[in-house]
Amino acid sequence: YILIFGKLGLPALGIIGAAVATIIARIIEMLVVIIWSIRHSNTHTYFKGMYRTIKVPLNLVWKYFITGIPLLLNEGLWSIGIVMLNQAYSMRGLNVVAGQSIANTINNIFNIVFIAMGDAVAIIIGQHLGSGDMKKARDEDTKIIAFSIFTSIIIGSIMFCTSGFFPKLYKTNELARLVATHFIMVQAIVMPKDAFLHTTYFTIRAGGKTIITFLFDSFFMLAVSVPIAHILIRCTTLGPVTVFALVHCADLIKCVVGYILNKKGVWLNNIVQ
Structure with a gap:
């Protein structure tokens, strides 16, 4: 809404704003999953070492x-x-x-x-x-x-x-x-x-x-x-x-x-x- 219609002082980007907002949302989703899995690795032990290697x-x-x-x-x-x-x-x-x-x-x-x-x-x-x-x-x-x-x-x-x-x-x-x-x-x-x-x-x-x-x-x-x-x-x-x-x-x-x-x-x- 903010990026499409240009609210809170930001420019109105229209459909480009929708695309940018989607990318931002996906990045936030990824960060939430990564941070949550790291913080709860003691409770959910299968998370331990998950990000240590991609091998x-x-x-x-x-x-x-x-x-x-x-x-x-x-x-x-x-x-x-x-x-x-x-x-x-x-x-x-x-x-x-x-x-x-x-x-x-x-x-x-x-x-x-x-x-x-x-x-x-x-x-x-x-x-x-x-x-x-x-x-x-x-x-x-x-x-x-x-x-x-x-x-x-x-x-x-x-x-x-x-x-x-x-x-x-x-x-x-x-x-x-x-x-x-x-x-x-x-x-x-x-x-x-x-x-x-x-x-x-x-x-x-x-x-x-x-x-x-x-x-x-x-x-x-x-x-x-x-x-x-x-x-x-x-x-x-x-x-x-x-x-x-x-x-x-x-x-x-x-x-x-x-x-x-x-x-x-x-x-x-x-x-x-």
Whole structure:
């Protein structure tokens, strides 16, 4: 705010100010983590000697590489998939671009609950898997997924009921606000589905099944979601919000697959041994 609009005697830098502020925030985040880990190294002994050297044993590097490369590819391809989806929707006009931008911003605020549940899976379930307590890992995972879906139903309901309010906060035309409202309504309806997929994804990843998560996430995005969006946009007269909803409906396939994988316990694996 200060750098963008030039408050407290500083010049108004606009978008450059936003970029500078982002860099400053990231540096502060890094310093907080470094300082906290050093000050608490006696309590959390795994921090001791962490900054003494950057040397990592070659066998450990290879293990990280084999396990992590599918995740790296997944994140990169997922980003490409999101760009391709947005490009498809943008073919319906600039009002759609503006509306979707507004909707995504609001959605990011509301979906923080199930995003946090995914982090909880990574931490809690990963700890149980690392200790070899598979029974407790399965029990805790089931509870976290159920809680994530339940809270998403509540949050999604609130989001749906207030969907018309948030676009009014933006300086844009009425059509863009209407499109944004409809996008937000769809995102609110599918939030429980997204919550299940998100926590299931992190469950599978916690067990080190990175190839499965790659197929489950970015591969599905590029092989199913993106083609559906482009075909419907290019070959039909369906509106962008309808296409958006149908693309989300395709995720029900992932829900079924995710449920089966979770139920079979393919993720019950101790990757630290």
